[in-house]
Every structure is written in C-alpha cells, then in structure tokens.
Amino acid sequence: MPLNLTRARTCLQNFEFSKLFIEELGWSQPSSRQTMEMPCAEHSFSRRQIAQLAGVVAFEISSKSGHIPDAKTRAALHKETAKHHHENLLIFVDKDRTQSLWYWVKRHDKKMFPRDHIYVKGQSGDLFLSKLNSMVFDIGDFDEDGNVPLAEVTGSLKAALDVERVTKKFYTEFQDQHLAFLELITGIKDERDRHWYASVLLNRLMFIYFLQKKFFLDKGDEFYLQHKLDDSKSRGKNLYFEKFLKVLFFEGFAKPEEKRSAEAI
Secondary structure, X not given: OOOOHHHHHHHHHOOXXXXXXXXXXXXXXXXXXXXXXXXXXXXXXXXXXXXXXXXXXXXXXXXXXXXXXXXXXXXXHHHHHHOOOOOEEEEEEOOOOOEEEEEEEEEEOOEEEEEEEEEEOOOOOHHHHHHHHHHOOOHHHOOXXXXXXXXXXXXXXXXXXXXXXXXXXXXXXXHHHHHHHHHHOOOOOOHHHHHHHHHHHHHHHHHHHHHHHOOOOOOOOOOHHHHHHHHHHHHOOOOXXXXXXXXXXXXXXXXXXXXXXXXXX
C-alpha cells in the first residue's frame, strides 16, 4: 500500500513522528512510553520510544540544551541505545521542534556507517517522504500471528535511508541506460556528439520525471511520461519523440504559452 502523501506530509510538517509511524507507515505502538534519561558527553538527553516493529525501535531524542548533538555525540547515543535495542532509528529534535535529524546506522563487514537525514520545519518534505515510502507496512505484510520478519523491517530501513546505496544504484543504472541508448541513436556519426546527445536527452527526461513525481504535470499525473508514451503508441509507431518529447522540450519548456504551437497547448 503506497504512502498517503497528504496525511504523511501533515504529520511530518507538524513533527508528529509517532503518528507518522503508527498511522501512516503502519508500525506498531511503542512497547514502552517511559522517557529515559541518557547522560552523554557532559550533556543530558531524553529518549522515548515513538514506534516499533519486529524488534526495530524508533526513538525521539532531545537534549536539555535544546540543540541537536554533533556527530560524535550522536554515535555515542546510538551505541548506548543499541545495547538494549540492537536495531533502531533515532530522531533527534531541537527544543522548538523546528529541526530534526534522522539517524540510522548501516552495518556491513563488522563496520558501521551512520546515515543522517535532516528535515526542517517549513520544508514540503515530499523528497523525504518519498524515501519513507519504503518503510510502509500494511496488513498483508503481517503473518497469522501478527508479526513481520525482522529482515523485512531492517531491509525497509536500508531501502529508505541508505543514501550511498541508492546513489550508487542510481548512477549504475543511469550509466547502463546511457550506454544502451547510445546504441539506438542513428544519424549522428561523431562519437562525442552522440554521447552529448544521449546525455542531454536523458537529463531532460529525468527532469520531467522529477516534476511528475512532485505532481506538477497535467493536473498531478504522477505517471505523466508513461501515459504520454502509451498514448503515442496507440496513435502509431515511433511518434513519442517527434510528436511529444520534441514539442515538450522546445516549445512547452522553451516558449511562453502565447507563442506555442497548437500541438504544445
């Protein structure tokens, strides 16, 4: 079940993280609501559970100083928390609840790699919510006893918060698509020009993709490009670039509305 973007955005913008996890991401109520005091690096911190699932616990942490701690202190607080809750997600918030830092640690080859994600009040949060979509669980994910495998929950955290992995995956797939696209280009003999043309077109497509994911195109059509491709195929073969993309690039995005051709309106 996909994340309800409107409700989740409201929770995120209001810093209602427990509500976000339980009502929108499908996690369970915390096993304890007791606030724990955690002295660390001559400072005092308060830690409380906001949600849990399959032994993975999400915590909200604040300091008496009102500030989000530095990286060294965050690592120490994670180490202390992991003594009792091996798999965890820490959300650090400031005193005024206007800044939050989501802290998750990736473990690989007996090494730990912290991943930080910052959300500040006033931001739309849509990009951040697109990451959290991987952490949604619904009734179909639970077994007959009402449990979810730990590996599925930790995997969802990795999919959502392991930025380095996502970045590497993106650039690897982009390079693969770039090479495949080069093989399809005809009419351009110079190798450098073919590479340039492939890069420009793919970058333009990515730009449109991000716009559609923000619901900015065609009255909020999240699958704008795919729907236009399907429409193009229904009207004939090899029309997508000539009749749609070229018009979109060179008129829709390049000219004011009153100067566009009838095809571009």
